[in-house]
Amino acid sequence: MSKFKKGGGKELPAISTASLPDIVFMLLFFFMVATVMRQNTLQIENKLPYADQVEKLDKKSSIMYIYAGKPGPGYKKFGTEAKVQLDDKMVSNVAEIQAFVQENRNKVGETRVGRLIAALKVDKNTNMGLIGDVKEQLREVNQLKINYATLNGDPTKKNR
């Protein structure tokens, strides 16, 4: 009957945008929480290689990062050879890794030394010679737990 008849010419009410700021704020908070500001400014190129047999780094262990790669744009004064970066400074002598490991050991405390992992974040275009030297230095100070940081992906695919 005419009871259910739609009123013909009435216009649709405008959609309220009052909740839009709330939605945007929600997204904003998500990104604010998820954002990790880099502690170290990278002075080297650092494109990680791909691998698919990866493990997440154990949260319970402490990690120290050792970066390696060719000096990035703006740091060409260090040459074009691949270099090691510890914390914020570029290192030309790999033997400095020994001091770096000791420093980190003191920082984490005696009980957790066994859980310290050296994560190697190495640019994929680095020569193995440098990595071999780094590993040799780590062996010198008996830091045997290492981790090759990689991105998750299939390495057998071409163009990688």
Next chain:
Amino acid sequence: MAKRSAPEVNAGSMADIAFLLLIFFLVTTTIESDTGMNRKLPPKFDDRITPPIIKQKNLFTVVVSKDNQLLVEEEPMELQDLREATIAFLDNNGDGKCAYCKGKKDENLSAHPNKAVISVQNSRETNYNSYIAIQNELIAAYNFLRNREAQRLFGESYLSINQKWKDAEDESDEKAEFEKKRDEIKKMFPEKISESEAKE
């Protein structure tokens, strides 16, 4: 002067401001990916210990040359085939004493998984990318075999046992249980990858 009620602040631009901040954080966000391959370095070489002699058939040599060519047992190989070849080598069961192996009992491949040794050699000029790719394939071969046995014994993959072991509380019964399972599987296919100093 008469009291005037304060006019309401227009909140219409609030969304714009929030969007601006949102875009800033979107751009600066790099969601940290702390994934990687865990390895253990061998302890410092001790001169007093003479290296054990390994039979040729128990040794699987993987060489990455300085121009990133892969040589397996002195023959060139494509990266895609490395995983299969490694599985065949480890799972070979040459002496017939390995009850859980499903290999072909080839004369020239390993006698038993716990005798099988993989030797990786790379040159100083080898690219890190190819080195990682090869490490990845070798680990994948071990993981494949370990998963197979874990699935058969415990109905669960090795990787999930490993993950649960990691997540379990320290010194809990759970942890001990997963550790036992994990060790059992590890003993079936012990990871023996030797890396020798870069050769020219």
